Amino acid sequence: MDGTAAADAGPRLWAVVGATGTGKSELSLDLAEELAASGRPAEIVNADAMQLYRGMDIGTAKLPPGERRGIPHHLLDVREPSEEAAVAWYQPLARAVIGQLMASGSDVILVGGSGLYVSSVIFDFRFPPRDDALRAELEAELAAGGTEPLLERLRTLSPAAAEQVDARNPRRVVRALEVVLLGGDPQLTLPSAPALWHPNTSLLGLRRDRAALVERLDRRVERMWAEGLLDEVRGLLPRGIAEGRTASRAIGYAQALAQLDGRLSEAEAIAQTQALTRRYARRQIGWFKRYPGVEWIDAR
Numbered sequence: 592m593d594g595t596a597a598a599d600a601g602p603r604l605w606a607v608v609g610a611t612g613t614g615k616s617e618l619s620l621d622l623a624e625e626l627a628a629s630g631r632p633a634e635i636v637n638a639d640a641m642q643l644y645r646g647m648d649i650g651t652a653k654l655p656p657g658e659r660r661g662i663p664h665h666l667l668d669v670r671e672p673s674e675e676a677a678v679a680w681y682q683p684l685a686r687a688v689i690g691q692l693m694a695s696g697s698d699v700i701l702v703g704g705s706g707l708y709v710s711s712v713i714f715d716f717r718f719p720p721r722d723d724a725l726r727a728e729l730e731a732e733l734a735a736g737g738t739e740p741l742l743e744r745l746r747t748l749s750p751a752a753a754e755q756v757d758a759r760n761p762r763r764v765v766r767a768l769e770v771v772l773l774g775g776d777p778q779l780t781l782p783s784a785p786a787l788w789h790p791n792t793s794l795l796g797l798r799r800d801r802a803a804l805v806e807r808l809d810r811r812v813e814r815m816w817a818e819g820l821l822d823e824v825r826g827l828l829p830r831g832i833a834e835g836r837t838a839s840r841a842i843g844y845a846q847a848l849a850q851l852d853g854r855l856s857e858a859e860a861i862a863q864t865q866a867l868t869r870r871y872a873r874r875q876i877g878w879f880k881r882y883p884g885v886e887w888i889d890a891r
Contacts, residue, residue: 602693604789605633606713607702608879609797610872612808614890616654618797619702623662631698635659636688637666638703638712641841643676644668646827649820650843652811665692672838673831679718682711686788693789706878713792714785719775729765738764745771752777762836785883796885798876805869812843812865816857820847842867 607619619635626633637643641651645668648655653667665688670676689699689712703709710716733741738761745764746753749771756767756777770777799807824832824847832838833848846860846867855863879885 600791602696602791603631603698604689604693604713604792605698605700606638606709606792606794607700607797608706608709608794608882608885609704609890610799610804610875610879611652611704611868612804612811612872613797613799615702615704615797616652618795618888619700620660620662622700622795624660626698632696633698633700634663634665634692635700635702636685636692637664638685638701638705638708640676640678640681640703640705640708641838641844642667642703643670643681644672644838645670646823646830647672647832647838647841647844649815649818649823650841650847671830672827672835675836677837678707678711679721681708682716682718685712689789704875706875710785713788713794715788716785719770719777720773722769722773725772726765726769729769733761733765741765741768744768748772749777794882794885796879796882796887797890798887799890804872808868808872809865812861812868815843815864816861820844821850821857824848825851842871 605622607615607622609615623633623635639651641647642653643666644651647653654664666681666685669684685701685708689701692699701709701712711718729741738758741761741764742753742756742758745756745768748768752767752771757763767777820843824844827838828851832844839845839848843864846855846864849855850857850860
């Protein structure tokens with residue numbers, strides 16, 4: 592990791608990526624301090640979808656303010672749990688913040704494991720069409736008849752999209768059908784040679800031995816419960832986490848809600864969260880491996 596890279600090229604956008612549990616927050620802090628020591632001020636912008644939410648701290652491994660080493664962080668705690676966070680909403684907001692910081696002469700470190708969110712910022716990434724009225728109509732059909740009729744329509748209109756969509760996730764089925772009906776392609780995939788949004792960009796990837804990562808993730812989930820995740824979720828109920836379309840489905844939070852409702856025991860909630868976290872980490876590894884030009888760093 593060379594914090595002095597392109598020292599004369601003006602402010603630089605750094606992206607620190609990798610699977611959950613690899614140590615991206617720590618690496619971003621080290622990089623910011625290294626850049627500052629070389630005379631390049633740097634600030635951090637969050638690209639973790641769940642860390643956007645206020646009060647969702649333990650289950651997202653959000654870095655407490657006292658551990659941020661005095662380095663400014665942006666786009667943490669900007670949504671209420673009852674509000675929906677979508678990548679199409681996040682992209683212009685993140686790019687605006689990055690643009691303002693760079694205009695002030697600061698390097699920017701984008702850090703997070705939400706692959707679609709990171710990609711939406713660093714690459715020339717365009718989204719499929721949207722239509723709120725059509726979405727509402729499809730959601731009404733979903734509420735009346737369930738997922739299967741919508742899946743059947745999708746299979747008729749676009750067998751490829753129906754094959755790729757997560758049929759267990761009603762929101763994704765609705766979104767895929769909405770895009771197909773609007774004449775778009777619902778499959779957001781990273782091109783083999785994506786163009787960078789900002790030409791002065793460096794990509795740093797953090798990796799960890801698979802067995803060590805699995806052990807680390809399992810222990811982290813256990814600590815989440817030991818450190819009070821259940822109390823955190825209980826305190827977020829008046830703020831609408833149970834009704835939040837995005838927050839209520841977050842790994843760990845969905846299981847804590849199920850435990851509070853009596854649908855899962857604590858042991859079941861922890862085990863389910865561990866399994867989903869491991870699966871999520873595998874998806875992240877696969878996603879970031881496709882990024883061209885990443886400097887991969889072995890986690891310590």
